[in-house]
Amino acid sequence: MTLLDMKKNQVAQIKGFLESSELQSRLVEMGILPGTEIRMIKRTPFNGPLEFKVRDYYVSVRKNDAAHIEIYS
Amino acid sequence: MKTDFNRFIALIGNPNSGKTALFNQLTGMHQKVSNYPGVTVDRKIGKLKLNNNQHIDLLDLPGTYSLTAESFDEQVVTEQVLHWLHSDEKPEVIISVVDASNLSRNLYLTSQVMDLGIPVVIALNMSDRTDEAKRIAEEDIKNMFGAEAAVYVSASQKTGIDALKSTLSFALRPHSANVNHAVKLSNISSITPLIQWLQSEFAYTEEAAIAQGLRLVTRNSTFKLYKNYFKKNNNALDYKLTKLESIVQQSRDAMEKKGISYKIIEATLRYHWLDKQLGSTENARVDKIKESSFSEKLDKVLTHQYMGPIIFVGILYFIFQTIFTFSSYPMEWIDSGVAAFGHSIHQMMSPGILRDLLVEGVIGGVGAILIFLPQILILVFFLAILEDTGYMARVVVMMDKFMTKVGLHGRSVLPLMSGFACAIPGVMATRTIDSWKERLITILIVPLISCSARLPVYAMLIGAFIPSEKVSGIFGLQGLVLVFMYFLGTATALVIAKIFSRFITLKSHSNFVMELPPYRVPLLRSTLYQVYQRARGFLTDAGKIILAISIVLWFLASFPKVQHQETGEMMTKIEASYAGQLGKKMEPFIAPLGFDWKIGIGLVTSFAAREVMVSTLSTIYNVEDGSGEMVNLSRALVNDTNEQTGKKTYSILTALSLLVFYVFAAQCMATFAIVKKETNSWKWPLIMTGYMTSLAYFASLLVFQGGKILGIGG
Numbered sequence: 001m002t003l004l005d006m007k008k009n010q011v012a013q014i015k016g017f018l019e020s021s022e023l024q025s026r027l028v029e030m031g032i033l034p035g036t037e038i039r040m041i042k043r044t045p046f047n048g049p050l051e052f053k054v055r056d057y058y059v060s061v062r063k064n065d066a067a068h069i070e071i072y073s
Numbered sequence: 074m075k076t077d078f079n080r081f082i083a084l085i086g087n088p089n090s091g092k093t094a095l096f097n098q099l100t101g102m103h104q105k106v107s108n109y110p111g112v113t114v115d116r117k118i119g120k121l122k123l124n125n126n127q128h129i130d131l132l133d134l135p136g137t138y139s140l141t142a143e144s145f146d147e148q149v150v151t152e153q154v155l156h157w158l159h160s161d162e163k164p165e166v167i168i169s170v171v172d173a174s175n176l177s178r179n180l181y182l183t184s185q186v187m188d189l190g191i192p193v194v195i196a197l198n199m200s201d202r203t204d205e206a207k208r209i210a211e212e213d214i215k216n217m218f219g220a221e222a223a224v225y226v227s228a229s230q231k232t233g234i235d236a237l238k239s240t241l242s243f244a245l246r247p248h249s250a251n252v253n254h255a256v257k258l259s260n261i262s263s264i265t266p267l268i269q270w271l272q273s274e275f276a277y278t279e280e281a282a283i284a285q286g287l288r289l290v291t292r293n294s295t296f297k298l299y300k301n302y303f304k305k306n307n308n309a310l311d312y313k314l315t316k317l318e319s320i321v322q323q324s325r326d327a328m329e330k331k332g333i334s335y336k337i338i339e340a341t342l343r344y345h346w347l348d349k350q351l352g353s354t355e356n357a358r359v360d361k362i363k364e365s366s367f368s369e370k371l372d373k374v375l376t377h378q379y380m381g382p383i384i385f386v387g388i389l390y391f392i393f394q395t396i397f398t399f400s401s402y403p404m405e406w407i408d409s410g411v412a413a414f415g416h417s418i419h420q421m422m423s424p425g426i427l428r429d430l431l432v433e434g435v436i437g438g439v440g441a442i443l444i445f446l447p448q449i450l451i452l453v454f455f456l457a458i459l460e461d462t463g464y465m466a467r468v469v470v471m472m473d474k475f476m477t478k479v480g481l482h483g484r485s486v487l488p489l490m491s492g493f494a495c496a497i498p499g500v501m502a503t504r505t506i507d508s509w510k511e512r513l514i515t516i517l518i519v520p521l522i523s524c525s526a527r528l529p530v531y532a533m534l535i536g537a538f539i540p541s542e543k544v545s546g547i548f549g550l551q552g553l554v555l556v557f558m559y560f561l562g563t564a565t566a567l568v569i570a571k572i573f574s575r576f577i578t579l580k581s582h583s584n585f586v587m588e589l590p591p592y593r594v595p596l597l598r599s600t601l602y603q604v605y606q607r608a609r610g611f612l613t614d615a616g617k618i619i620l621a622i623s624i625v626l627w628f629l630a631s632f633p634k635v636q637h638q639e640t641g642e643m644m645t646k647i648e649a650s651y652a653g654q655l656g657k658k659m660e661p662f663i664a665p666l667g668f669d670w671k672i673g674i675g676l677v678t679s680f681a682a683r684e685v686m687v688s689t690l691s692t693i694y695n696v697e698d699g700s701g702e703m704v705n706l707s708r709a710l711v712n713d714t715n716e717q718t719g720k721k722t723y724s725i726l727t728a729l730s731l732l733v734f735y736v737f738a739a740q741c742m743a744t745f746a747i748v749k750k751e752t753n754s755w756k757w758p759l760i761m762t763g764y765m766t767s768l769a770y771f772a773s774l775l776v777f778q779g780g781k782i783l784g785i786g787g
Binding site: 011013017022023024025026027028029030031033034036037038039041042043044045046047048049051053054055056057058059060061062065 | 138139141143174175176177178181291292334336337339340341344355358359361362363366368369372373376377378379381382470471472473474475483582584585586587588589
């Protein structure tokens with residue numbers, strides 16, 4: 001399962017990044033790393049980025065990047 | 074390299090941690106400001122006055138999540154930090170600005186800053202957003218990091234500023250003691266050789282060597298940073314770099330053997346340490362992310378999947394309609410004020426060249442531009458509000474998919490929106506786009522966005538030639554035409570972006586991570602300050618460029634004088650003047666677009682700045698009139714009659730053609746200069762000017778000739 005599979009308001013814990021994730025170095029600096037909990041907030045218009053809440057803030061990432069982040073089911 | 078420098082304090086913090094607000098509080102807004110608003114995505118220096126009347130420089134840097142660089146504005150910070158490590162020019166104290174309502178992520182950067190071996194004061198900003206009862210004590214945070222002090226402040230509410238200043242005075246005391254370093258990272262044995270090498274070759278402290286070592290292993294960009302730094306500072310020791318590269322590779326190999334992912338090692342170790350210090354357990358974190366903030370609820374409407382885009386378009390439409398309706402009163406006041414002023418000067422002075430120059434050249438030219446100040450300020454005001462409320466960040470997210478489709482990036486939205494005010498801050502704002510290809514394309518199309526300098530030209534032509542009537546009872550026709558001009562520029566910009574993205578063959582790794590800051594009531598003070606800066610910039614421009622051009626133009630339009638055929642008196646005949654001759658020479662090229670020699674003169678002068686077109690025409694008509702009464706430009710344009718044919722010189726078709734020309738044409742030297750600087754080449758600004766000029770010429774040709782065939786405007 002990846003972030004892409006999460007439903008609205010679902011809470012999950014991050015398991016890790018797929019090797020091909022280009023974004024992992026940036027995301028971990030922002031505190032989005034294996035073991036961190038994350039809540040899916042919403043999808044945005046035009047099939048755009050997904051919005052999540054992590055730690056104390058809201059962040060949005062593109063769908064194909066979300067598909068590179070694995071969660072514990 | 075600069076060797077003499079003032080002692081200084083530096084501000085480092087996450088994007089949106091309120092760093093600049095704090096900078097303004099500490100310096101009392103006496104910072105160096107540029108002629109253009111928002112031009113400093115760069116370093117900013119101000120004077121900080123401490124409580125004991127001591128003064129010291131304060132350096133503001135762009136926001137960053139980490140001391141590794143991804144985008145160009147972050148590079149400014151990482152280059153700066155590397156320089157501090159490798160030279161004597163380093164801050165006395167670093168203020169680590171932290172958003173207290175978002176502690177763990179912000180303190181990550183603080184833990185990196187601690188490793189530099191420079192005394193740190195932690196400013197826990199936005200304290201007004203935190204619950205005082207649940208706060209971690211200042212003392213605990215100070216000890217957690219071994220900082221000089223930690224202080225809760227609120228730059229927006231102006232609280233804690235004095236306390237911060239006293240801790241700064243304390244931290245500045247002469248003391249030999251090393252920084253009391255409390256950040257401890259574990260499990261770094263895989264990079265021990267790298268750490269030892271950095272310590273021996275660069276004389277780093279142990280902490281700095283660990284930190285830089287981790288960063289070198291984590292990111293390739295860090296190695297590039299070293300390479301560039303050595304190149305720039307002329308002590309490039311190739312063998313050191315080669316050695317460094319190979320040790321970094323060995324460390325990575327050692328980590329992979331142990332099954333450690335080197336790409337995330339620094340963050341993993343730091344957050345592990347940080348979460349433990351903050352007592353942030355799994356349960357606590359889950360509780361936090363389950364909290365639904367006010368902004369989250371508001372976003373259910375504002376960024377709703379279907380309603381969101383509609384609301385955005387509605388807001389834009391409202392802004393542009395308001396520009397036309399709200400500004401009409403102040404514009405009338407300025408208009409009659411300028412006319413009265415010109416009239417009284419005319420009365421006061423005796424006839425002669427000086428009077429003509431003042432009334433026709435200076436007051437005529439500068440006055441015609443001043444009228445449009447209210448419209449420009451209303452536009453700048455609304456743009457500042459959109460940004461300050463936090464709405465702009467949402468627009469970036471909403472538009473990302475669309476922007477990607479035309480070869481841009483979600484973050485291109487802000488530069489393009491800034492472009493409505495002025496292309497220069499727009500081009501600067503592209504620094505936040507980390508992919509060079511998308512950044513370059515954004516730079517090339519920002520000048521197509523109708524900036525506020527075009528507004529006077531639009532407003533002049535629309536006011537003169539478009540009837541002020543209502544369409545379907547509610548929409549003003551003039552406002553609609555204005556909105557259409559903005560739409561035309563924007564839509565074309567997007568099409569051009571798509572074309573460029575096909576032809577520019579650069580590799581690009583496009584990333585998108587966008588933090589959504591909480592909504593807030595805009596700080597009126599800072600919004601008004603932006604408006605004030607734009608007004609000041611506009612008035613200095615009017616005072617310098619427009620004044621100079623108006624004077625030169627007045628001479629060129631007034632001389633040589635010709636002898637009146639009947640009376641024998643010497644008189645001004647613009648067509649025979651130097652300016653007139655120039656315009657006449659241009660006519661063969663611009664006549665197919667519907668432009669005559671007067672507009673031709675304006676096209677030449679507006680290369681200095683677009684709005685000069687308005688002052689140029691005003692000066693020409695005032696010289697031609699010569700009565701001393703200020704000429705109303707709109708009326709003069711509409712009533713201008715061809716002496717031979719007796720027909721009106723300008724039809725609505727000429728106006729439309731000229732409008733379209735101004736939408737596309739690249740008439741701005743300052744934009745050329747900034748594009749040259751940001752792309753570091755002559756190639757791209759020349760390509761930009763070339764494509765925009767051809768676009769303008771052919772679009773105007775199409776409008777005028779097409780309109781003639783259709784029989785519009787006679």
